[in-house]
Amino acid sequence: MPEGIQLKNISGNNLEQCLKCSICTAYCPVSAVEPAYPGPKHSGPDLERYRLKDNRFFDEALKMCLNCKRCEVACPSGVRIADIIQASRIKYSTHGPILRDRMLANTDFVGTMANRVAPIVNTTLGLKPVKAVLHGVMGIDKHRSFPAYSSQKFETWFKRNAAPKQDGYRKHVSYFHGCYVNYNFPQLGKDLVKIMNAAGYGVHLLEKEKCCGVALIANGLSKQARRQGEVNINSIRKSAEKGRVVLTTSSTCTFTMRDEYAHLLGIKTDDIRESLTLATRFLYRLIERGEIKLAFRKDFRMRAAYHSACHMEKMGWVVYSTELLKMIPGLELVMLDSQCCGIAGTYGFKKENYERSQQIGSGLFTQIKEVNPDCVTTDCETCKWQIEMSTGYEVKNPVSILAEALDVEETIRLNGV
Amino acid sequence: MKYDIIIIGGGLSGLTAGITLAQAGRRVCIVSAGQSSLHFHSGSFDLLGYDVEGKPVTRPLEAIGQLGAEHPYAKIGFERIARLADEAETLLNEAGVKVKGDSKKNHYRFSPLGRRIPAWLTTEGYAVCEEADTLSWKRVEILNVQGFLDFPTEFISAGLKKQGVVCQVKSFTTDELRHARKSPTEMRATNIAKVLADRENLRKVADCINAVSGEADVLLLPAVLGFSDEKSLDELKTMVEKPIAYLPTLPPSVSGVRTAILLKRLFARLGGTLLVGDKANGGVFKDGRLVSVTTDHLPDESLYADQFILASGSFMSHGLESNYQRVFEPVFDLDVDTAGKRAEWTKEDAFDAQPYMEYGVRTDRDFHAIKDGQTVGNLFAVGSVLSGHNPVRLLDGTGVSLLTALQVARTITERR
Numbered sequence: 001m002p003e004g005i006q007l008k009n010i011s012g013n014n015l016e017q018c019l020k021c022s023i024c025t026a027y028c029p030v031s032a033v034e035p036a037y038p039g040p041k042h043s044g045p046d047l048e049r050y051r052l053k054d055n056r057f058f059d060e061a062l063k064m065c066l067n068c069k070r071c072e073v074a075c076p077s078g079v080r081i082a083d084i085i086q087a088s089r090i091k092y093s094t095h096g097p098i099l100r101d102r103m104l105a106n107t108d109f110v111g112t113m114a115n116r117v118a119p120i121v122n123t124t125l126g127l128k129p130v131k132a133v134l135h136g137v138m139g140i141d142k143h144r145s146f147p148a149y150s151s152q153k154f155e156t157w158f159k160r161n162a163a164p165k166q167d168g169y170r171k172h173v174s175y176f177h178g179c180y181v182n183y184n185f186p187q188l189g190k191d192l193v194k195i196m197n198a199a200g201y202g203v204h205l206l207e208k209e210k211c212c213g214v215a216l217i218a219n220g221l222s223k224q225a226r227r228q229g230e231v232n233i234n235s236i237r238k239s240a241e242k243g244r245v246v247l248t249t250s251s252t253c254t255f256t257m258r259d260e261y262a263h264l265l266g267i268k269t270d271d272i273r274e275s276l277t278l279a280t281r282f283l284y285r286l287i288e289r290g291e292i293k294l295a296f297r298k299d300f301r302m303r304a305a306y307h308s309a310c311h312m313e314k315m316g317w318v319v320y321s322t323e324l325l326k327m328i329p330g331l332e333l334v335m336l337d338s339q340c341c342g343i344a345g346t347y348g349f350k351k352e353n354y355e356r357s358q359q360i361g362s363g364l365f366t367q368i369k370e371v372n373p374d375c376v377t378t379d380c381e382t383c384k385w386q387i388e389m390s391t392g393y394e395v396k397n398p399v400s401i402l403a404e405a406l407d408v409e410e411t412i413r414l415n416g417v
Numbered sequence: 418m419k420y421d422i423i424i425i426g427g428g429l430s431g432l433t434a435g436i437t438l439a440q441a442g443r444r445v446c447i448v449s450a451g452q453s454s455l456h457f458h459s460g461s462f463d464l465l466g467y468d469v470e471g472k473p474v475t476r477p478l479e480a481i482g483q484l485g486a487e488h489p490y491a492k493i494g495f496e497r498i499a500r501l502a503d504e505a506e507t508l509l510n511e512a513g514v515k516v517k518g519d520s521k522k523n524h525y526r527f528s529p530l531g532r533r534i535p536a537w538l539t540t541e542g543y544a545v546c547e548e549a550d551t552l553s554w555k556r557v558e559i560l561n562v563q564g565f566l567d568f569p570t571e572f573i574s575a576g577l578k579k580q581g582v583v584c585q586v587k588s589f590t591t592d593e594l595r596h597a598r599k600s601p602t603e604m605r606a607t608n609i610a611k612v613l614a615d616r617e618n619l620r621k622v623a624d625c626i627n628a629v630s631g632e633a634d635v636l637l638l639p640a641v642l643g644f645s646d647e648k649s650l651d652e653l654k655t656m657v658e659k660p661i662a663y664l665p666t667l668p669p670s671v672s673g674v675r676t677a678i679l680l681k682r683l684f685a686r687l688g689g690t691l692l693v694g695d696k697a698n699g700g701v702f703k704d705g706r707l708v709s710v711t712t713d714h715l716p717d718e719s720l721y722a723d724q725f726i727l728a729s730g731s732f733m734s735h736g737l738e739s740n741y742q743r744v745f746e747p748v749f750d751l752d753v754d755t756a757g758k759r760a761e762w763t764k765e766d767a768f769d770a771q772p773y774m775e776y777g778v779r780t781d782r783d784f785h786a787i788k789d790g791q792t793v794g795n796l797f798a799v800g801s802v803l804s805g806h807n808p809v810r811l812l813d814g815t816g817v818s819l820l821t822a823l824q825v826a827r828t829i830t831e832r833r
Contacts, residue, residue, distance in 0.1 A: 023452045026607035026669045035599035042602045073694030076451035076734055288418065316695040316714025323418070335685045338693065
């Protein structure tokens with residue numbers, strides 16, 4: 001037998017490593033509620049063999065895949081099942097996105113327009129007749145509420161209120177705020193600035209920031225996603241060259257830029273991958289290395305339930321956010337069973353997916369109600385919308401909880417800022 | 418990151434050790450690369466099913482004495498097995514895995530093909546019999562869900578008929594189960610279990626069963642109930658008029674998924690940290706001790722601990738790997754008991770005892786792993802990564818996983 005031949009037998013996305021054990025099928029949230037979906041094993045490694053022979057074996061039912069990656073997390077053999085599925089959608093699907101998909105996917109454009117007239121948009125989108133039109137004409141489910149648009153973008157707030165002070169710090173990071181912080185929830189960005197400044201770090205925006213493109217990929221707009229991805233990676237690279245790590249507060253943006261860019265869009269990211277990280281991971285590591293200290297308020301009390309967002313689980317970073325939260329003396333943290341909440345970004349907004357989306361999340365919603373915490377905490381903004389809408393419990397990013405619990409003056413003193 | 422104990426592997430042995438150590442107040446982290454072989458679980462646990470000659474064992478605690486000195490049970494010490502077996506049973510029940518059995522005397526369970534196989538503990542509600550060839554039923558009906566292919570009713574029925582049991586095979590369906598058949602490939606035990614987790618759907622199944630079942634001492638049903646707890650197994654019993662018993666199906670196993678979920682939940686409740694979908698890929702050794710390990714997802718993080726346990730499983734779970742040259746342990750390249758020549762790894766007849774089944778990590782009598790001939794003082798190996806036993810021939814796999822994990826957990830807690 002020729003030496004080393006096994007080492008050369010490396011297949012795309014580890015396709016050949018699939019043992020057909022079918023473990024992944026037990027953890028697919030879509031299969032559980034939608035039998036028309038052929039499941040991860042069949043959609044991924046099984047059918048890929050046929051597709052490689054003849055693209056007519058491509059099945060449009062694959063668009064039902066949430067890309068949650070729970071099949072990959074479950075796989076004992078390291079097969080990138082969801083990557084196989086998403087890559088085949090990009091390669092073979094002939095169905096273009098409809099207007100609704102383009103709108104949902106273009107979070108940047110829609111957000112910019114909506115911010116200008118936020119109060120009108122927020123009220124209008126909440127009106128029953130408008131919801132009926134969105135549902136009937138656009139195919140956006142009437143049960144959904146759009147996350148409210150902020151009247152001031154995070155970037156605008158930052159430039160006016162925070163930017164001038166940032167150069168005064170000794171150490172520096174950049175911040176990829178993402179669409180959600182910029183258009184809908186600037187408070188999360190303000191919370192991060194508060195923590196980083198207290199710890200002695202100046203925070204800076206990237207030279208250019210575009211939407212990470214996760215919704216574009218999901219809606220079949222991979223070319224646009226690639227263009228935006230190139231812009232982001234260039235900006236991140238420039239920041240890295242200045243020695244500034246780029247922080248994020250969204251698990252999905254992070255995952256998309258670190259892993260999906262390379263795996264699905266063919267963007268070269270290996271040189272900057274370690275310069276792009278979730279803020280909780282960055283903070284945890286600084287604290288562990290003894291480089292910074294955080295002090296927390298003595299009167300802070302909270303009982304929070306942690307929800308493991310799918311992409312957080314896939315990155316393996318749940319431990320950073322939870323270990324960081326556990327450092328807050330007044331916080332009791334309950335771990336929820338790790339399961340998908342069902343929203344998967346724009347997926348749950350589409351009327352054809354709404355019912356499925358709610359069924360997928362039902363186990364999680366029941367558990368949250370049983371635990372009855374003060375609030376739920378998760379690193380993903382779309383999980384936040386879904387859980388808030390479906391359970392009524394408030395959902396906070398771990399960064400916001402840290403900021404709330406932080407004793408700012410003591411932290412400044414401890415870090416000699 | 419620093420823990421008291423780091424366990425590599427989140428299957429039956431890793432979770433058992435993790436739970437026991439967390440109960441003792443230790444900070445435990447489990448690194449788990451994908452789901453475990455529990456997903457092929459029969460619904461039963463075995464201590465020792467067959468002796469070295471292949472004969473069924475009736476009294477496992479007595480028969481264990483005949484095993485060779487290198488068998489993990491011999492390393493534990495035969496006199497300790499009974500006590501550890503009781504502890505294992507308590508731990509399973511505490512997690513919500515309700516099992517029945519007796520380590521002093523094996524009972525018999527059914528394989529998915531209907532064979533009778535010796536077992537130590539079996540999930541409550543599953544079909545069992547006291548002896549291999551004595552069935553308490555004269556007349557049975559095997560009821561299957563229409564279109565569910567992982568439950569070969571003809572094999573099961575042929576086996577029962579051979580023993581003089583009057584046996585009829587019937588099938589049933591409901592609107593919800595018919596809907597679940599839309600993709601025939603996805604009509605699996607675990608997906609059916611998710612449909613029947615809904616009480617209303619289960620009620621309709623009970624109505625169907627009550628309508629189709631005829632005269633029978635027992636109705637045998639595929640074990641397709643109870644994805645994340647055992648509620649629906651009991652509920653169906655109260656809804657169906659005739660007595661019912663469950664038979665295991667082909668994988669993925671519902672009882673296995675449930676066992677994994679329940680053990681993980683208990684571990685989390687005890688404050689344990691579980692890194693899922695992450696693979697330990699190496700470690701730093703110093704002065705005969707393991708200092709830290711690294712993982713794929715935390716590339717520049719070192720996970721430090723006082724004690725480490727390798728519970729990474731056998732070949733299927735990649736706890737052991739092979740190439741054309743050798744069999745090896747991929748995380749630390751620990752010393753492995755194996756035959757040198759590749760031709761000696763297997764026997765041509767598939768039904769012979771396969772030598773590779775006994776390959777595994779070499780340890781001392783306390784299950785300390787050995788690297789380059791030197792004992793590593795704070796690294797233990799437990800479960801199916803261990804050498805010296807053949808779970809297929811001896812039916813000792815789950816017993817070795819549970820008992821070696823408990824034994825090592827005890828060694829660690831007593832050490833301080």
